Amino acid sequence: MKEVTGMFQWIKKQMCYKNLRRLRTLVIALVCIVVYSCVGFTAMESDEHITAQEIQGGQVSFLDNRLSLNEPLYFVAGRIFLPMKEFVSQMGGSVIRTKNTFRISWNGSEIVLEGMQDERLNRPIYYFDKVAYLSLYDAAELFHLAVVFDSPQKKINLYHKKASPVVPVDTDNVKKGLLRLEDIYFDNGASGNFSNETNEKLRAVADYLYTHGQSFYIAWIPFYKYPEMGIENDMTQNFSFYNADFLYTLDYMVGHNGHIVLHGYTHQEKNTQSGVGTEFGANTPFSAKEIDQRMQKAKQMANALGFEDHIFEFPHYAFTEDQLRIAEKNFDVIYQQYTKAKKVGRAEWVRKGGREILFLPTPLGYVPSMEELPGVLEKIDTLPEDQLRSIFFHPFMDFTKIHLTTTTKGERTYTYDSDSVLVQLVEKMTRSGYAFSDIEHLEE
Numbered sequence: 367m368k369e370v371t372g373m374f375q376w377i378k379k380q381m382c383y384k385n386l387r388r389l390r391t392l393v394i395a396l397v398c399i400v401v402y403s404c405v406g407f408t409a410m411e412s413d414e415h416i417t418a419q420e421i422q423g424g425q426v427s428f429l430d431n432r433l434s435l436n437e438p439l440y441f442v443a444g445r446i447f448l449p450m451k452e453f454v455s456q457m458g459g460s461v462i463r464t465k466n467t468f469r470i471s472w473n474g475s476e477i478v479l480e481g482m483q484d485e486r487l488n489r490p491i492y493y494f495d496k497v498a499y500l501s502l503y504d505a506a507e508l509f510h511l512a513v514v515f516d517s518p519q520k521k522i523n524l525y526h527k528k529a530s531p532v533v534p535v536d537t538d539n540v541k542k543g544l545l546r547l548e549d550i551y552f553d554n555g556a557s558g559n560f561s562n563e564t565n566e567k568l569r570a571v572a573d574y575l576y577t578h579g580q581s582f583y584i585a586w587i588p589f590y591k592y593p594e595m596g597i598e599n600d601m602t603q604n605f606s607f608y609n610a611d612f613l614y615t616l617d618y619m620v621g622h623n624g625h626i627v628l629h630g631y632t633h634q635e636k637n638t639q640s641g642v643g644t645e646f647g648a649n650t651p652f653s654a655k656e657i658d659q660r661m662q663k664a665k666q667m668a669n670a671l672g673f674e675d676h677i678f679e680f681p682h683y684a685f686t687e688d689q690l691r692i693a694e695k696n697f698d699v700i701y702q703q704y705t706k707a708k709k710v711g712r713a714e715w716v717r718k719g720g721r722e723i724l725f726l727p728t729p730l731g732y733v734p735s736m737e738e739l740p741g742v743l744e745k746i747d748t749l750p751e752d753q754l755r756s757i758f759f760h761p762f763m764d765f766t767k768i769h770l771t772t773t774t775k776g777e778r779t780y781t782y783d784s785d786s787v788l789v790q791l792v793e794k795m796t797r798s799g800y801a802f803s804d805i806e807h808l809e810e
């Protein structure tokens with residue numbers, strides 16, 4: 367721990383050298399020793415850096431009252447970090463620090479954080495100018511807050527989070543299925559599917575699944591590109607409120623039973639748009655070496671942002687046998703039917719090059735439209751018993767069915783219509799004796 371603290375001192379010294387506030391906006395490289403000691407960053411490669419950047423003009427409000435924070439906010443690896451003591455005291459609480467223990471009193475409860483990497487934290491506490499910083503996600507989770515982003519105003523609005531009732535699942539007696547939320551990416555508003563509002567709805571999707579005891583997979587496109595609109599959104603480089611909202615949303619989803627699946631690197635080629643284009647398959651413009659590099663870059667991007675990187679899904683399931691071998695070299699789990707399976711529709715462990723690779727098919731297919739949903743739901747009962755109840759759908763189909771509100775007591779909540787894809791899907795699975803689970807529990 368001393369080494370880490372010493373390093374922060376060093377960084378701080380560099381930052382304090384000459385005029386600081388402005389100079390500090392220069393990106394600071396925090397060395398990987400910190401990274402390795404950080405919860406959530408264990409997969410990071412030794413030559414990679416976490417970057418931090420002072421935020422110019424960020425605002426935080428609580429129950430529609432602006433908090434007057436003298437210390438600046440920071441981006442750390444793209445996430446928003448808050449000056450802990452000032453933030454808590456502006457909210458009406460207090461923080462007492464003894465060495466590395468933080469005793470936080472707020473709203474009638476006391477939270478004790480043992481050290482900078484307390485196990486309750488998703489991201490470690492960082493120091494800038496001797497001031498301890500807590501990630502927005504951790505602050506929201508510790509204090510049961512809901513976050514509403516207003517990216518154009520560089521503003522975050524905090525409310526009390528109204529907890530949804532938890533619906534228990536009898537995990538010992540349900541059969542296990544798999545759910546994948548398809549094509550999740552941040553496009554700076556290009557598609558309209560990933561705005562501040564829809565990101566909050568995506569968190570509601572995760573919250574609904576979490577409170578109903580369901581797990582899920584998130585098919586995330588790491589690097590969003592839309593050449594015709596000049597968009598290339600590398601979230602390891604572009605720190606902004608837009609991207610911070612998306613990372614907050616991914617953190618929220620992962621923290622509520624979600625698992626990251628790398629859905630290609632860009633899910634596009636040439637001039638096509640991510641999510642619409644393809645990337646791999648028979649018509650790919652990329653050589654075998656470039657394909658290998660793209661898969662590795664997808665992993666590096668996940669690592670740099672602190673996400674898991676071992677599950678892969680080919681965009682539009684477009685692949686060749688040679689490309690599949692490259693994927694098998696780079697990943698432990700490939701989310702598709704094993705091409706040489708004797709029986710289709712089953713999860714299959716296959717020994718490749720001394721390693722076990724898991725193939726996960728989606729025999730239930732996906733939900734192409736609301737009109738076709740009843741037919742898809744019926745398959746849950748009619749599919750042969752030995753086939754996996756594994757399905758994917760695009761969450762944006764539900765965005766008009768999710769309603770976000772703030773009550774007069776300052777509680778942020780949502781309602782999810784019963785005629786939505788997700789609610790019908792979860793209810794049908796439950797009635798048929800299934801729950802959406804994860805790889806770890808699949809064979810129980």
Ligand SMILES: [Zn+2]
Binds near residue numbers: 548549629633641681
């Ligand atoms: Zn896709």
